[in-house]
Amino acid sequence: MRDLEAIVIGGSAGALDALLSILPTLPAQVLCPIILVLHLPPAQPSQLPAILSRICARTVCEAEDKVPLCDQTIYVAAPNYHLLIERDRSLSLSIDAPVHHSRPAIDVLFASAADAYGPAVAGLLLSGANEDGAEGLAQIRQAGGLAIIQDPATASFPIMPEAAIRRVGPSAHVVRLQDIGAFFNTRR
Amino acid sequence: MEQSLHDLELGLLLDAIYLTYHYDFRSYAKASLTRRIRTALGHFRCATIARLQERVLREPPLFAELLRFLTVQVSEMFRDPTYYRALREQVVPYLKTYASLKIWVAGCATGEEAYSLAIMLYEEGLIDRTLIYATDINPESLRTAEEGVYRIDRFTKFTESYQLAGGRASLGDYYLAGYGGAVLDRSLKKAILFSDHSLVTDTVFAEMQFVSCRNVLIYFEKGLQERALGVLSDSLCHKGFLGLGLKETLRFSPHAVAYTELVPDVRIYRKI
Numbered sequence: 078m079r080d081l082e083a084i085v086i087g088g089s090a091g092a093l094d095a096l097l098s099i100l101p102t103l104p105a106q107v108l109c110p111i112i113l114v115l116h117l118p119p120a121q122p123s124q125l126p127a128i129l130s131r132i133c134a135r136t137v138c139e140a141e142d143k144v145p146l147c148d149q150t151i152y153v154a155a156p157n158y159h160l161l162i163e164r165d166r167s168l169s170l171s172i173d174a175p176v177h178h179s180r181p182a183i184d185v186l187f188a189s190a191a192d193a194y195g196p197a198v199a200g201l202l203l204s205g206a207n208e209d210g211a212e213g214l215a216q217i218r219q220a221g222g223l224a225i226i227q228d229p230a231t232a233s234f235p236i237m238p239e240a241a242i243r244r245v246g247p248s249a250h251v252v253r254l255q256d257i258g259a260f261f262n263t264r265r
Numbered sequence: 266m267e268q269s270l271h272d273l274e275l276g277l278l279l280d281a282i283y284l285t286y287h288y289d290f291r292s293y294a295k296a297s298l299t300r301r302i303r304t305a306l307g308h309f310r311c312a313t314i315a316r317l318q319e320r321v322l323r324e325p326p327l328f329a330e331l332l333r334f335l336t337v338q339v340s341e342m343f344r345d346p347t348y349y350r351a352l353r354e355q356v357v358p359y360l361k362t363y364a365s366l367k368i369w370v371a372g373c374a375t376g377e378e379a380y381s382l383a384i385m386l387y388e389e390g391l392i393d394r395t396l397i398y399a400t401d402i403n404p405e406s407l408r409t410a411e412e413g414v415y416r417i418d419r420f421t422k423f424t425e426s427y428q429l430a431g432g433r434a435s436l437g438d439y440y441l442a443g444y445g446g447a448v449l450d451r452s453l454k455k456a457i458l459f460s461d462h463s464l465v466t467d468t469v470f471a472e473m474q475f476v477s478c479r480n481v482l483i484y485f486e487k488g489l490q491e492r493a494l495g496v497l498s499d500s501l502c503h504k505g506f507l508g509l510g511l512k513e514t515l516r517f518s519p520h521a522v523a524y525t526e527l528v529p530d531v532r533i534y535r536k537i
Contacts, residue, residue, distance in 0.1 A: 189299075
């Protein structure tokens with residue numbers, strides 16, 4: 078099993094709670110950068126980096142344009158901008174039209190991660206109440222990467238994970254919320 | 266393997282566009298460009314980028330349509346109200362000291378930002394001594410901007426932003442609604458000169474007191490960002506003002522030494 082070079086995570090309603098339980102259980106041996114899109118109200122400055130810093134040992138920052146990705150760091154998408162990963166492993170932003178009424182959109186991040194990393198990326202899709210992320214996760218899978226979906230039975234809002242299970246098919250790993258951290262023990 | 270083929274085809278397409286139509290997208294940030302090209306492939310029913318390239322070379326009208334996918338035409342009136350509020354409160358007082366003003370909106374897309382500035386300058390009593398240059402590379406966007414007609418349903422959001430931006434009247438004072446569209450007041454347009462200009466291939470064309478270039482640089486690779494910032498910088502007069510997008514910064518740029526941060530939160534800089 079090839080080592081992961083990045084983990085991309087997406088979620089919407091109910092995903093913050095899921096993250097708060099996953100991040101502290103993520104094995105310390107997972108060194109690669111983690112890039113995160115959560116749907117948030119567009120007008121407010123995101124409190125997310127501050128919230129996540131409190132619960133895990135990794136550096137958490139808001140994603141900035143053209144910044145090279147560093148290990149052991151979590152990058153959180155800024156409100157009202159799409160977040161993408163370039164082939165040289167740096168971040169870029171765009172204000173292209175919303176996808177699934179969302180900007181940032183999970184599909185946009187995931188598709189760019191599939192292009193940038195091919196098989197060396199894992200996409201993790203969490204709780205949510207719309208279908209953003211399913212298409213992007215399928216692209217990650219097609220490029221040979223890992224597709225991990227929060228078991229809808231353990232999600233506050235199952236629509237997003239259910240859509241991804243339908244779209245990606247049986248090659249997706251459907252993992253219960255409480256087991257997601259440990260899942261990365263075997264695959265890092 | 267597939268990835269390198271994609272890179273090769275994309276590179277060839279951008280070369281073909283540059284050599285044939287003189288639009289230079291070669292140093293655009295590739296991740297979002299790739300996404301827009303894929304959307305275009307679907308729209309034009311081309312299975313590969315190579316097929317799209319062949320059609321672009323042989324069908325000039327198709328290129329005009331493709332430009333719509335390659336350039337970003339997302340814009341709003343008073344987008345990021347805090348930016349406009351900061352301009353009104355912290356830049357306008359300086360602008361009032363000039364007998365005549367030149368302002369440049371670089372990358373104006375369909376014109377919403379230029380009209381927003383015109384409204385603010387009108388309310389501040391500056392419009393009669395101001396010329397706003399609003400430039401873009403997409404002729405279709407420029408035509409839309411020139412018409413100054415926008416879908417009426419967008420004005421709910423525009424009105425909310427106008428008020429948050431510190432608007433002194435009612436946004437309704439500045440447009441006439443009818444047939445699902447809203448026509449911006451002709452007097453605003455008199456102050457704006459919409460024209461073609463590329464931050465990639467063109468240079469300085471006038472000396473400005475204020476340059477607003479928002480959410481344009483994020484579409485460029487690092488080297489091109491510096492090139493574009495050079496053009497914006499060279500256009501500004503001594504002590505002139507530069508406004509960038511909320512997520513754009515001079516921090517990592519060699520141009521930073523030429524500026525002070527006037528309003529750091531909303532990325533308004535002043536040339537030293």
